[in-house]
Amino acid sequence: MKKKIRITLNGNVVSPEVPAHRLLLDLLRDEIGLTGTKEGCGTGDCGACTVLLDGKPVNSCLVLSGELDGADIVTIEGLQIGRELHPIQQAFIQDGGAQCGYCTPGMLMMSKALLDENPNPTEEEIRFALAGNLCRCTGYAKIVKAVQDAAMELRTRHTARQ
Ligand code: FES
Ligand code: FES
Structure with missing residues (x-):
């Protein structure tokens, strides 16, 4: 079953419809097209998929999208400051x-x-x-x-x- 969530992603509000079991990593890469976040292990052991969730680092391969309504997420695509690299x-x-x-x-x-x-x-x-x-x-x-x-x-x- 799909659920509509509203999140702030790199400063922009987006409202994707996601299956409750969709992982944040897959939502970012496969549905939203932000492929900067990488999948290494897929089991929470390598940190390649780290993003900021409400300011805290998380392994996006372990986070369920269905639980993200209202969340603020920053990925590598949102790290630079204006037109300059961070x-x-x-x-x-x-x-x-x-x-x-x-x-x-x-x-x-x-x-x-x-x-x-x-x-x-x-x-x-x-x-x-x-x-x-x-x-x-x-x-x-x-x-x-x-x-x-x-x-x-x-x-x-x-x-x-x-
Ligand atoms: S892909 Fe390795 S911790 Fe997520
Ligand atoms: S795994 Fe190649 S630069 Fe870190």
């Missing part, structure tokens, strides 16, 4: 934090959630926050460096605005 995206490019790129959308969304909560995380805190996001390419050092650099850039921007 500082986290810029730092991943600058520091070589992405190789094949498959894990990258999930890494970026998890990093965004971390820096929203903690603007100045230690290396240990970054590694802990990203522990559920698996990367088969980079060895993680460049990812951690990218998050540190993004944090510094965001703090600098914040200070400049005050």
Whole structure:
């Protein structure tokens, strides 16, 4: 049975009709066409499908669409600021934090959630926050460096605005 839900997706209100059992990951990719969010394991173990749900990171492969009425969802397509890449995206490019790129959308969304909560995380805190996001390419050092650099850039921007 289908259910109409109303969600805010990357700042826009949309009202898809979804089977109650449709996973958020499949809704995003297959029905709405936002394919930036990736499927790795499909079982909540790799973090590739991470999106923000009401500001908190979730594995979209584990979330049922039918329960999302009224939710605010941000995917990798909603991360950039206006026409500019988000500082986290810029730092991943600058520091070589992405190789094949498959894990990258999930890494970026998890990093965004971390820096929203903690603007100045230690290396240990970054590694802990990203522990559920698996990367088969980079060895993680460049990812951690990218998050540190993004944090510094965001703090600098914040200070400049005050
Ligand atoms: S695809 Fe969702 S956690 Fe791996
Ligand atoms: S960059 Fe290839 S899996 Fe992370």
